[in-house]
Each structure stands twice: as C-alpha cells, then as structure tokens.
Amino acid sequence: xxxxxxxxxxxxxxxxxxxxxxxxxxxxxxxxxxxxxxxxxxxxxxxxxxxxxxxxxxxxxxxxxxxxxxxxxxxxxxxxxxxxxxxxxxxxxxxxxxxxxxxxxxxxxxxxxxxxxxxxxxxxxxxxxxxxxxxxxxxxxxxxxxxxxxxxxxxxxxxxxxxxxxxxxxxxxxxxxxxxxxxxxxxxxxxxxxxxxxxxxxxxxxxxxxxxxxxxxxxxxxxxxxxxxxxxxxxxxxxxxxxxxx
Amino acid sequence: xxxxxxxxxxxxxxxxxxxxxxxxxxxxxxxxxxxxxxxxxxxxxxxxxxxxxxxxxxxxxxxxxxxxxxxxxxxxxxxxxxxxxxxxxxxxxxxxxxxxxxxxxxxxxxxxxxxxxxxxxxxxxxxxxxxxxxxxxxxxxxxxxxxxxxxxxxxxxxxxxxxxxxxxxxxxxxxxxxxxxxxxxxxxxxxxxxxxxxxxxxxxxxxxxxxxxxxxxxxxxxxxxxxxxxxxxxxxxxxxxxxxxx
DNA sequence: CGCGTGGTTGAGTCATCTCAATTACTGTGG
DNA sequence: CCACAGTAATTGAGATGACTCAACCACGCG
Numbered sequence: 001x002x003x004x005x006x007x008x009x010x011x012x013x014x015x016x017x018x019x020x021x022x023x024x025x026x027x028x029x030x031x032x033x034x035x036x037x038x039x040x041x042x043x044x045x046x047x048x049x050x051x052x053x054x055x056x057x058x059x060x061x062x063x064x065x066x067x068x069x070x071x072x073x074x075x076x077x078x079x080x081x082x083x084x085x086x087x088x089x090x091x092x093x094x095x096x097x098x099x100x101x102x103x104x105x106x107x108x109x110x111x112x113x114x115x116x117x118x119x120x121x122x123x124x125x126x127x128x129x130x131x132x133x134x135x136x137x138x139x140x141x142x143x144x145x146x147x148x149x150x151x152x153x154x155x156x157x158x159x160x161x162x163x164x165x166x167x168x169x170x171x172x173x174x175x176x177x178x179x180x181x182x183x184x185x186x187x188x189x190x191x192x193x194x195x196x197x198x199x200x201x202x203x204x205x206x207x208x209x210x211x212x213x214x215x216x217x218x219x220x221x222x223x224x225x226x227x228x229x230x231x232x233x234x235x236x237x238x239x240x241x242x243x244x245x246x
Numbered sequence: 247x248x249x250x251x252x253x254x255x256x257x258x259x260x261x262x263x264x265x266x267x268x269x270x271x272x273x274x275x276x277x278x279x280x281x282x283x284x285x286x287x288x289x290x291x292x293x294x295x296x297x298x299x300x301x302x303x304x305x306x307x308x309x310x311x312x313x314x315x316x317x318x319x320x321x322x323x324x325x326x327x328x329x330x331x332x333x334x335x336x337x338x339x340x341x342x343x344x345x346x347x348x349x350x351x352x353x354x355x356x357x358x359x360x361x362x363x364x365x366x367x368x369x370x371x372x373x374x375x376x377x378x379x380x381x382x383x384x385x386x387x388x389x390x391x392x393x394x395x396x397x398x399x400x401x402x403x404x405x406x407x408x409x410x411x412x413x414x415x416x417x418x419x420x421x422x423x424x425x426x427x428x429x430x431x432x433x434x435x436x437x438x439x440x441x442x443x444x445x446x447x448x449x450x451x452x453x454x455x456x457x458x459x460x461x462x463x464x465x466x467x468x469x470x471x472x473x474x475x476x477x478x479x480x481x482x483x484x485x486x487x488x489x490x491x492x
Numbered sequence: 493c494g495c496g497t498g499g500t501t502g503a504g505t506c507a508t509c510t511c512a513a514t515t516a517c518t519g520t521g522g
Numbered sequence: 523c524c525a526c527a528g529t530a531a532t533t534g535a536g537a538t539g540a541c542t543c544a545a546c547c548a549c550g551c552g
Contacts, residue, residue, distance in 0.1 A: 039472075055378075057378070057379075057382045059382060059386050059387070059468050060468040060470075061468065063386040064386075065381060065382040065385045065386045067378050067381055067382070079371050079374065079375070082367070082368065082371060083368070083371055083372070083375070083475050083478065084475070084477075084478070085472070087375050087378065087379070087472060087473040088378055121328070122328065122329070125325050125328060125329055126329070128325065128374045128377065129325070129329070129333050131374065131377045131378055131381060132303070132313050132333065132334055132377055133303075133333070134381050135311060135313055135377060135380050135381055135384060136303045136305060136311040136313070138381060138384045138385040138429065139311045139384040139428075139429030140305050140309040140310075140311045140429060141305070142507075142508095143507075143508075174529090174530065174531090175530075175531070175532095176530080182385075183384065183385030183386060184508080184509095185508070185509055185510075186530095186531090187508090187509075187510080187511095187532085187533090188507085188508055188509070190531065190532060190533090191508095191532090191533090194532085222305050222306040222307065224306075226285075226331070226333060227333040229329050229330070231330075232329065232330070388539075388540090389539075389540070420497090420498065420499090421498075421499070422498080430540075430541095431540070431541055431542080432498090432499090433500090433501090433540085433541075433542080433543095434539085434540055434541070436499065436500060436501090437500090437501090437540095440500085
C-alpha cells in the first residue's frame with residue numbers, strides 16, 4: 001500500500017525506509033469528514049492511500065467551489081506547511097485513508113531524501129497545473145464541455161493510478177459535487193449528464209463512470225492531457241535532476 | 247531595481263551577489279509580446295522588473311483564459327523548468343522588462359543560496375494560492391462580484407509592491423483583458439463596469455483604477471486577502487525556516 | 493485624412509439559474 | 523415487516539444573467 005505513494009521518483013531502499021519512518025499515522029476518514037480546514041495553521045502534509053478526497057473553498061455567501069479531486073497517491077498540505085496557514089479545506093468524498101507526515105519528519109525528509117522531496121514537489125506542481133486548467137475550464141467552457149473535460153481528466157488520472165478497468169473507472173461523486181467542481185447548478189448538471197448519456201458519450205451510475213466514446217468525449221471537451229504531466233515518471237528515471245529543492 | 251526581486255527573504259550580501267551573477271539578461275518586451283509559449287521546453291525562469299504581464303491559455307476553439315497577472319517582483323517559469331515543458335503562455339500586457347535566469351544558473355542558486363531558492367518557491371506557492379482563488383472566482387461569483395474581486399486583488403498586490411498611490415493604482419488592462427481573466431464577454435464587462443461606476447465603487451480610465459469605496463467593494467466581492475499571504479515577509483525575517491527545499 | 497483599437501450602446505437569443513415538486517432508494521426505529 | 527426520514531436523482535416552468543451580433547463613437551497615429 002505504502003508503495004504507491006511516490007508516483008514520480010524511483011526510490012532507493014534508504015529512501016523507502018526514511019519514508020516509512022516519517023509517516024506519522026494513517027488516518028481513516030468517513031464520508032464528508034474534513035481533514036484540513038481553511039485557516040488552519042501548518043500541520044505537515046499527507047498522502048492519500050485510498051478513497052477520494054476533494055479540496056474546496058466556501059465563499060461568504062455559502063457557495064462551495066471544489067478546487068481539486070485527490071486520489072490515491074496524491075499529496076496535500078505541503079503548501080500550507082510552507083506558507084504558514086491553509087487557504088482552502090480538504091474533505092473526504094467517500095470513506096478514505098490517508099498517511100500523515102508531521103512537520104518535523106517533513107524537515108528530515110527534505111534534508112535527507114532528495115528524491116522523496118522531489119516527488120512531493122513535483123506532485124504539487126502537477127496539481128497546480130491542474131488548477132490552471134480548471135480556471136480555463138470554468139472560465140471558458142460551457143456546461144457540456146466542462147463536465148466532459150472533468151470526466152476526461154478523472155479518467156486519465158485514475159488510469160494513471162492503475163484504478164480503472166477498461167473504459168470504466170470509479171468516481172463516487174454526487175451530481176451536487178460535480179456542480180461544485182464545475183461551477184454549475186445541480187439541476188443543470190443533471191440535464192447536461194442526461195444529454196451526454198443520450199449522445200452516447202458516457203454513463204454514470206453507482207459511482208462508476210463508463211466512457212462509451214472516449215475520442216468524441218475528449219473532442220467536445222477540448223482535452224489535451226499534457227497538463228497532467230504523465231510522462232514524468234519516465235523522464236525522472238532516466239535523468240535524476242540534481243538541482244532540485246535541496 | 248534588482249533589489250525588489252525577492253520580496254520574501256532577507257538576503258545576505260553573498261546571496262545578492264549570487265543573484266546578480268545568476269541573472270542572464272534583462273529583456274525588454276513590447277505590448278502583447280509573448281515571452282513564453284505553451285508547449286515550450288524548459289528554459290529557466292524570470293523575474294518581472296516592471297510593467298505588467300499575464301499568463302494565459304488558448305483553448306482549441308480560440309477562446310483565451312488569463313490565468314494570472316504578473317507585476318514587478320513576480321516570478322514565472324519555475325514550474326516549467328522542473329516539469330519539463332510549459333502548459334501555458336506568458337505575454338506582456340504593456341511594454342515591460344524582465345530579468346531571466348537561465349537553467350544552469352538556477353541550479354547554482356538552488357544549490358548555494360537557500361534563501362533565494364526559498365523566495366522563488368514561496369513566490370510560486372503564493373501564485374498557486376491565487377490560482378485557487380481564481381477558480382472560485384470564475385466558478386461561483388457573478389460578473390459584478392468577479393470583477394470586484396479582481397480589482398480588490400490587484401489593488402492589494404499593487405499596494406504590497408509599493409506601486410499604488412492612495413486609492414489609485416495602475417492597471418493598464420483593456421476591457422477585453424478583464425473579460426479573458428474573469429470569463430466574461432467584452433460587452434458584459436463594459437456594462438458591469440458602468441454599473442460599478444454608477445454605484446460609486448470605482449472608476450477605471452487611462453489604465454488607472456480609482457477605488458472610491460474600498461470597503462463596499464471588498465464586501466460585494468467577498469474579498470479576504472488571506473490567500474495573498476502578504477504577511478510572509480515578516481514571518482520570514484523573524485524565523486528563517488531551515489527545512490526548506492534544500 | 494483614414495484607419496485601427498478600445499469603449500459604448502441597442503436588441504434579441506440562449507444558457508443557466510431558481511423555485512418547487514416528484515420519484516427512487518437506503519437506512520432506521522417501531 | 524412496515525412507516526418514516528433523508529439523500530440523490532429527476533422533472534417542470536419561469537426568470538434572468540450573460541452572450542452574440544451589429545452598430546456607432548472617440549481617440550491616437552501615420
């Protein structure tokens with residue numbers, strides 16, 4: 001289980017040991033449980049072991065914007081640790097497990113394990129690239145395209161995480177959740193999904209997505225997976241950049 | 247001029263020397279000139295000396311989404327350097343000057359100048375926090391609130407950069423630019439700005455914004471400057487975190 | 493003088509939202 | 523075993539925010 005954490009770097013044995021010893025506790029979260037709240041002081045970071053989390057913001061008028069979905073292998077909390085406090089919350093969408101790394105151990109990791117720190121940084125950078133794509137998604141695309149794009153992204157990410165089976169992947173999210181992620185009302189999400197189903201693009205039931213026409217879906221979404229930087233593992237193995245945050 | 251680059255860290259003399267020697271060239275950009283294009287390979291990073299730049303994405307259908315505005319002291323290109331290629335473009339909004347740091351020098355900086363590398367990282371982290379806020383902005387707020395929020399953010403950032411004069415600050419952006427940043431059409435931006443003017447909130451002329459009712463503006467925008475992490479300079483000076491990306 | 497850019501206006505259309513009600517399902521207590 | 527409550531999905535209908543198209547105006551510049 002712990003082996004999937006660092007998707008990016010090829011770790012040496014010593015690194016693995018350090019990583020294992022750095023993990024403070026594995027926490028089990030129930031659905032809808034918050035594990036990090038906006039305004040919290042820095043408290044180390046965490047890695048998702050399994051399940052599905054999301055980061056989000058609540059606006060003063062009560063509206064909620066989901067900022068990202070976190071699946072197995074994703075990390076969070078690093079930014080908050082460095083900047084001093086968190087500007088967003090993180091919650092479990094379904095029962096999930098995370099491995100926490102307390103701040104003190106994090107320092108040790110950064111000091112002694114360049115490959116691990118590198119993996120943490122890169123994971124964060126990729127998440128930032130995803131954030132940028134989301135700005136474009138909610139800013140420029142219509143409902144149909146937004147949801148399509150979201151589905152494309154999740155499909156590719158689940159596939160990269162080895163969690164998809166053919167054209168199907170698990171995405172136990174409610175329509176309200178899709179709305180909060182895409183900046184749409186529940187009703188409109190519902191009607192748009194129906195249209196996508198009628199168009200033979202996808203079906204979504206029991207928390208599982210089935211993509212019937214991947215190419216067409218990516219086409220209407222204007223999806224280009226470049227921003228997910230899936231090729232990093234490879235490049236990384238070939239040429240272990242020394243420069244990194246050390 | 248070069249002194250304003252690292253807004254975060256208090257630099258030692260040695261650091262300053264290293265920084266100066268690391269700077270490859272200062273480039274002058276004319277309005278609308280691109281200095282980084284989506285898909286470009288890694289090429290080091292740069293610091294804005296003066297002027298105004300923006301990062302953006304062009305969608306397949308030709309629409310443009312502005313992802314961020316970059317003012318004096320902001321950096322860009324670090325993420326691309328580490329991830330291998332860029333997922334967005336950067337262009338000058340008005341004639342501007344930037345100082346570039348080639349990739350090789352960047353490595354030296356990371357290896358030898360922890361405070362400088364720390365400043366670079368933090369600048370990037372704050373920009374990512376801004377990205378998250380923008381997702382919420384375009385996702386959940388209406389036109390009036392979006393533009394208000396954008397104005398609040400730019401006001402605070404210009405003020406923090408020492409570039410504002412009282413209630414006025416320079417923001418030489420076209421209404422089309424505001425539209426591309428807020429995910430709105432030009433016409434709607436125009437009408438919304440007129441309404442804001444009529445409501446006595448702001449005026450915008452000759453590339454200068456005047457805020458007539460700051461409190462009310464921040465109120466309608468639901469603006470909370472926490473995500474800009476303006477307090478970092480101070481905290482930094484008090485307690486120079488050792489753990490950092492070293 | 494004429495052109496190009498940026499700002500402004502009018503009018504009609506469409507996407508999306510809100511309100512409100514219905515259905516299906518699941519877990520719980522009696 | 524059934525009634526009930528709560529959540530999620532669905533549907534209808536009306537309202538409106540935002541868009542598009544198409545002008546027109548003002549200004550600066552060659």
